[in-house]
Amino acid sequence: MNSALEVQTESPGEILINSEGPGFRLGLAELWRYRELLYFLTLRDVKLRYKQTLLGAAWAILQPLCAMLLFTLVFSRLARLPSDNIPYPLFAYAGLVPWTFFSNAITNAANSLVGSTSLVTKVYFPRLIIPAAPVLAGLVDLGIALLLLVPLLIYYRITLTWQLLFLPLFICLATLLAFGVGMLLAALNVKYRDIRYALPFLVQLWLFASPVIYPLSLTPPKWKWIFTLNPMTGIIEGTRSSLFGLPFDWTAIGVSLVVALFVIALAAFFFRRVEDGFADVI
Amino acid sequence: MKPIIRAKNLSKRYRIGSGGHASLRDAVAATVRAPLRRLSNGKKGADNIIWALKDVSFEIAPGEVVGIIGRNGAGKSTLLKILSRITKPTAGWVSLNGRVGSLLEVGTGFHSELTGRENIFLNGAILGMSKREIDNKFDEIVAFAETEQFLDTPVKHYSSGMTVRLAFAVAAHLEPEILIIDEVLAVGDIAFQKKCLGKMNEVAQAGRTVLFVSHDLSAVNALCARTLLLHEGAIVVDGPTREVTAHYLDTTNKLYSPITWTDFPREQSVEIQLLAATIRQRGENTTAVDCRQPFTISLTYENLKSLPGSRFFILVRNGKGDLVFGTSDYDVMSPESMDRRRGRFQSEVTLPANLLKTGPYYATIGADIKNERVIFAENDAIQFEVYESGDDTLAERHKRVGVIAPLLSWQTSEASKPQS
Numbered sequence: 001m002n003s004a005l006e007v008q009t010e011s012p013g014e015i016l017i018n019s020e021g022p023g024f025r026l027g028l029a030e031l032w033r034y035r036e037l038l039y040f041l042t043l044r045d046v047k048l049r050y051k052q053t054l055l056g057a058a059w060a061i062l063q064p065l066c067a068m069l070l071f072t073l074v075f076s077r078l079a080r081l082p083s084d085n086i087p088y089p090l091f092a093y094a095g096l097v098p099w100t101f102f103s104n105a106i107t108n109a110a111n112s113l114v115g116s117t118s119l120v121t122k123v124y125f126p127r128l129i130i131p132a133a134p135v136l137a138g139l140v141d142l143g144i145a146l147l148l149l150v151p152l153l154i155y156y157r158i159t160l161t162w163q164l165l166f167l168p169l170f171i172c173l174a175t176l177l178a179f180g181v182g183m184l185l186a187a188l189n190v191k192y193r194d195i196r197y198a199l200p201f202l203v204q205l206w207l208f209a210s211p212v213i214y215p216l217s218l219t220p221p222k223w224k225w226i227f228t229l230n231p232m233t234g235i236i237e238g239t240r241s242s243l244f245g246l247p248f249d250w251t252a253i254g255v256s257l258v259v260a261l262f263v264i265a266l267a268a269f270f271f272r273r274v275e276d277g278f279a280d281v282i
Numbered sequence: 283m284k285p286i287i288r289a290k291n292l293s294k295r296y297r298i299g300s301g302g303h304a305s306l307r308d309a310v311a312a313t314v315r316a317p318l319r320r321l322s323n324g325k326k327g328a329d330n331i332i333w334a335l336k337d338v339s340f341e342i343a344p345g346e347v348v349g350i351i352g353r354n355g356a357g358k359s360t361l362l363k364i365l366s367r368i369t370k371p372t373a374g375w376v377s378l379n380g381r382v383g384s385l386l387e388v389g390t391g392f393h394s395e396l397t398g399r400e401n402i403f404l405n406g407a408i409l410g411m412s413k414r415e416i417d418n419k420f421d422e423i424v425a426f427a428e429t430e431q432f433l434d435t436p437v438k439h440y441s442s443g444m445t446v447r448l449a450f451a452v453a454a455h456l457e458p459e460i461l462i463i464d465e466v467l468a469v470g471d472i473a474f475q476k477k478c479l480g481k482m483n484e485v486a487q488a489g490r491t492v493l494f495v496s497h498d499l500s501a502v503n504a505l506c507a508r509t510l511l512l513h514e515g516a517i518v519v520d521g522p523t524r525e526v527t528a529h530y531l532d533t534t535n536k537l538y539s540p541i542t543w544t545d546f547p548r549e550q551s552v553e554i555q556l557l558a559a560t561i562r563q564r565g566e567n568t569t570a571v572d573c574r575q576p577f578t579i580s581l582t583y584e585n586l587k588s589l590p591g592s593r594f595f596i597l598v599r600n601g602k603g604d605l606v607f608g609t610s611d612y613d614v615m616s617p618e619s620m621d622r623r624r625g626r627f628q629s630e631v632t633l634p635a636n637l638l639k640t641g642p643y644y645a646t647i648g649a650d651i652k653n654e655r656v657i658f659a660e661n662d663a664i665q666f667e668v669y670e671s672g673d674d675t676l677a678e679r680h681k682r683v684g685v686i687a688p689l690l691s692w693q694t695s696e697a698s699k700p701q702s
Contacts, residue, residue: 015382017367018375040407044393044400051395122390123408124367124382276370279363280296 022272031126038129038136045108045137060141061148063104064096071096075213084215086244087156093149094243095212095236098174101142102232103203105175108134109182110199113190113278120278127275128268131186135179142171149243161245170238173260177231180264187271190282211236216249228252231259284379285341286460286491287365291374292338294360294515297331334360336515337374342493344380344459347486349506349523350495351530353665356512358495362386362464365493380459380491383410387464389449394438398429398448401437405452419455426477427451447474454481460491479504497601497642499527499667500680531570531669553589553657554649557626558582559664569666573638573687574676579664580630581647589622592657594629594649599662601642604685612652636689638668640680 031038050056068089075081076088083091109131113120116130153160189195207213210232219227227233234249234256241248335357342348352358363369365376366384391408392401402423406416416423424430427448429440437445463482482505486492496502502509502523509526511519511533518533519526560567563577571577579596595610611620611629621627643666648659670677679687 014380015367015378016375017364017371017378019371019373036413037407039413040404044396044404047400048393048395118387119391119408121363121368122387123384125408125410279369 021276026268026272027126027128031128034125034129037125038132041129041133042136045134046140049137049141057141057144060144064093064100064145065148067096067100068093071213081214082218084217084240084244084246086158086240086246090152090156090158090244091215091240092213093152094240095210097142097145097149098170098235098239099207099210099212099232100145101138102174102178102235103207104141105135105138105178106182106185107199107203108138109178110185110189110195112182113186114193114196114282117282120282127278128183128271131182132179135175135182138178139171139175153243158244160243163242163245163248166242166248167239170235170242173231173238173256174235176264177235177256177260180260180267183271184263184267187267187274190278191274206230206232216252228255229259231256231263284344286344286379287340287342287376287493289341289365289374289376290339292335292361292364292371292376293333293373294335294357294364294369295331295333295372333515335364335371338512338515338517339374340510340517340520342491344491345489346508347492347494347506349502349509349526350493350512351497351499351502351509351527352512354662355514357515358512359386359464360515361512362462362493362495366462378460381410382460382462383456383458384462385409385453385456385464386462388446388453392437392445392449395436397436398424398433398440401448402452405449406456409453409456410458411456415457423451423455426454426481443474450474450478454478454485458490460493461485462493464495499530499642500640503527531667553586554592555584555586556581556647556658556660556663557584559645559647561664561666569664571638571666571668572671573640573668574635574671576632576635578630578632579645580628582626582628583649584626585622585624588624589649589651589657591651591654592622592649593620593652594647596631597646597648599644599646600639600685601644606638606643606685637686639685639687640668640670640677642667 050059053059055062071092072089076083076092081088086094112131112134113127119130120127185195185199209227209230211219211227216224216227216233216237228251234252234254237249238253238256240246338357338361350358350361360369362384363386364371365378366382366386368384368386389405391405393404396404402420403413403416407413424433427444427450429444429448432440432444437448440448479501482492482494486505492505494502494506506523508521509523510517511526511530513533519529558581560580561569561571561577562580563571563575568577581594583594593610593612595608597608598606600606609631611631644662645664645666646659646661647663649657650659651657670680676689679689
């Protein structure tokens with residue numbers, strides 16, 4: 001019956017669809033071709049984020065600001081936590097800016113695939129774009145939140161140093177890490193909706209494990225290496241060092257870089273392995 | 283010429299029941315057992331496995347416009363999803379020699395908070411258009427959708443018709459080498475549907491390859507020279523559209539009638555068990571109905587308890603989802619005169635000739651107690667196809683506006699002149 005097909009040599013066309021997985025290919029060329037879709041989805045997330053809110057983009061500042069006031073009251077005034085000789089409110093805000101970006105990014109990314117069921121089941125495009133968009137959109141909030149640092153730095157009379165040039169490096173690291181963790185959680189969430197419920201606890205636990213509220217110097221020297229293994233430690237401490245001209249802890253920053261790269265490699269590999277099945281299980 | 287689409291031994295297996303959210307342990311076990319399962323063909327009952335597609339092979343040459351028809355569950359959507367790369371086949375392969383644009387749904391990714399303009403760009407990008415392409419066609423899209431003055435209004439303030447028009451307009455301006463379309467024509471008002479059909483024809487005329495899935499046999503007839511008929515995951519016939527649609531009507535007849543519910547348990551009411559539903563015409567069971575003849579829908583059911591005041595109803599919808607009519611056994615009987623004791627009963631209703639338009643129909647069967655509650659409703663319990671036999675002069679009426687095509691007798695006589 002298929003004789004007309006059998007005689008032909010089975011040369012694949014431009015696109016071959018079969019049951020095989022992608023192996024170790026990352027499909028970067030294809031991602032590049034779909035870069036405009038990433039742009040439009042990011043734009044959508046940015047535009048929608050504060051639609052129908054009274055305060056609009058002010059929330060980007062209010063979130064870390066409120067946390068700063070709360071932390072200052074509880075941990076500085078009551079618990080008398082040290083803060084590396086930096087005024088505590090400034091110290092906390094500088095840690096909260098990258099932290100708020102990171103926690104919002106992984107939360108939004110984790111829920112992104114499940115929230116885009118119709119896209120996943122009705123159109124083809126590299127699925128990686130879906131969790132990437134909310135992470136990139138979060139960068140806009142990060143930018144707005146950074147603006148408040150200017151009056152704070154002036155008020156507390158902190159002089160900027162050449163170390164400020166390193167700030168973009170830590171933002172990149174945070175983005176990379178958020179993308180890796182977000183991708184992993186998003187893919188897991190498709191199949192195991194447990195993620196949605198576990199995530200708030202994970203985020204809270206991660207906050208306390210990171211030197212947002214307290215300085216890394218407060219941790220006992222014997223256990224410091226465990227805190228350093230947390231990639232957010234290098235990012236948050238690094239952000240503070242570059243803002244306040246404190247010495248960089250290159251070990252912690254190096255560990256952050258290695259862990260972030262490892263997480264993103266693992267996440268990309270895992271994501272590519274399971275993305276073909278998304279439409280069937282979502 | 284080198285085919286633009288080649289599919290070979292395409293098969294797709296779905297696990298049902300566990301709903302895909304199986305535990306990790308199940309997933310591992312299934313992978314280990316997979317080679318064995320392939321041999322056992324996933325027969326009914328053995329496991330919760332269905333083959334949505336089974337060894338489907340075909341080739342399509344560039345520029346061909348091919349229809350895909352078949353009943354619900356025949357595997358049409360699965361085939362389209364594989365060709366659109368949304369899901370992977372379990373076995374076999376497809377090779378595509380061109381950019382694929384697929385329209386499995388109108389307005390995928392539309393967001394109600396965004397304006398018309400923003401949605402055009404977002405939806406265009408989702409469908410695979412570049413920003414430049416959208417820029418170039420922007421005015422055309424807006425003109426096609428007839429929504430110029432609302433471009434900067436959020437889509438949530440649009441009427442549903444406007445949203446659909448805008449969504450289709452974006453999709454219609456997609457220019458891939460291979461266009462895959464699933465039933466998107468069944469949108470909007472009649473005038474807009476005509477416009478869409480015209481646009482599709484234009485696409486086909488331009489030499490692009492089109493795969494068109496539809497329930498609407500007349501649309502398939504109008505657009506496609508060749509058609510594939512799918513049944514239970516396999517291609518049954520592949521050939522000129524006229525022959526394939528004729529075969530479809532014919533097999534529909536033999537394969538699907540009568541429909542009984544006795545073989546497998548259904549989640550029906552504990553009060554009434556529907557046992558069988560059949561359509562009869564000229565004394566034979568059928569699901570392909572000639573509209574020139576009356577036909578009878580017959581229901582067999584068991585009242586598990588006495589149900590005074592209950593009535594049976596049938597709601598008939600056409601392929602576009604419009605409710606054509608509803609009828610119940612109260613129509614000509616009074617509730618008091620109905621026998622609603624326990625036991626087995628058969629109810630029949632005969633529909634007159636020359637009433638329905640040609641096309642697919644779905645009948646929902648149920649029972650309720652008027653103004654009180656629905657006892658059960660079996661959605662789309664029977665499907666049937668209405669066709670027109672005989673000469674073309676009478677068939678013309680199926681092209682008219684409206685959901686039915688009654689053949690009515692008109693009398694014209696000379697009117698008497700007014701007395702002066």
